[in-house]
Amino acid sequence: MSKLFLIGTGPGDKDLIAPKAIAAIQASTDLVAYGLYLDLLGDVCDGKTHHDLPLGQEIDRARLALSLTASGKDTALVSSGDIGIYAMATLVFELLDRQLQGLEDHPEWLDVDIEVVPGISAMQAGASRVGAMLGHDFCTISLSDLLTPWETIEKRIHSCGTGDFVVSFYNPRSKKRDWQINTARDILLQYRPANTPVLLGRQLTREDESITMTTLDKLHSDDVDMFTMVTVGNSQSRHIINGQKEWIYTPRGYNKKL
Template sequence: MTQLFVIGAGPGDSDLVTPKARNAIEACSDLVAYGLYLDLLGDVCNDKAHHDLPLGEEIGRAKLALDLAASGKTTALISSGDIGIYAMATLVFELLDQQLQGKADNPAWLDVEIEVIPGISAMQAGAARVGAMLGHDFCTVSLSDLLTPWETIEKRIHSAGSGDFVVSFYNPKSRKRDWQINTARDILLQYRPASTPVLIGRQLTREDESIRIIRLDQLHADDIDMFTMVSVGNSESRHIVNGSREWVYTPRGYRKKLV
């Protein structure tokens, strides 16, 4: 049986690629990914056939990976972060589901052995950079309305606000979409203080990484681009400063035990 590894390569720092992901890539003859992800992985991708499809070609990427594996080539489909979070893994299984319903055109996909290998997500990398922002209940919301209606996204933001979750926003802005993050800010301000700490992490763990900690009422689309992830604390999240070092943590409720 042929093999397809569906791999999360982490946020960008090669030291954060898991040994299991690295071993799987080394075992492959063919790698399918957006080219930047292969560049970030470095030498482990040497001597492999690279199949680089641009952003926006996600369906083509998933089909190609399944086709290569079905043809007998040990293949890796690679995304940054965790490939199961707003990434390619779900598309692979959606295609398999279609094939099982007779709506796809390659029955050989069903003979492919698939292994999903998780990676460190951007929200985890960002939270670690500033301390322990995800220390209590949290959720993620993608602000991209390309595949999900804005009415659904807005409902989820309200739910996150009323539930007092720490919220990590993926896809907060693109070239054609710049108003959603400001709307999300205004919704959350209905549920938590203006002083709530916000992490703005751009190109997390990569060479040009930048990190800022601001207040919720200071959050604005002008300070964000498509390479940015935004995490908003809950009503209990704390921003502490020790000299030149800043931290954000979200307490779990140990305060009474610490007294």
């Protein structure tokens, strides 16, 4: 039986790709992805049939990967970060769910053998760059309202505030969306101090990576783009400076035992 690998390749640095992900790509004959993701992988993709579909064609990518596998080809559907976090894995399983409900006409998809290979997400890569920002309870919220109503997103931001979670904002801004991150900032300022540490991680682990440490009151959409991940600390997160070294960490409560 042919196999469909759902692969997360991490934030961009080749050294952060899991060996299991490399092995899965090597075991595949066909690779389905947004072209940039394959470019970042380099020569590990040599000798494979590439199916490059642009941004915005996620549904087509998932359908193609399922159909290629059902036709007998070992296929890898490749995503950056972790493919199960704001990525393609959920769409594959949604299509299978629709088939089981009789909403699709691809019964052959149900015979596909699927293996999900996790990867390091942007929030983990960003936290590692500044210390231990995700050291206590945290959540992630996507600010894109293309698929989720803004009213739902706003409710989740308030819940994050009342729960005092560290939060990583994915999709904080795009060419058509430039106000959501400022609104999220204003909501969180209702619940935590203005000097709460904030990380802006752009193109994390890639050649043009930039890391900025700022505070919640200074967070602004002008400093964020679609390649930026924003992580906001909780009320206990600390920004510490030792000479030219700076770190952000979120304590777990060990100070009570120290």
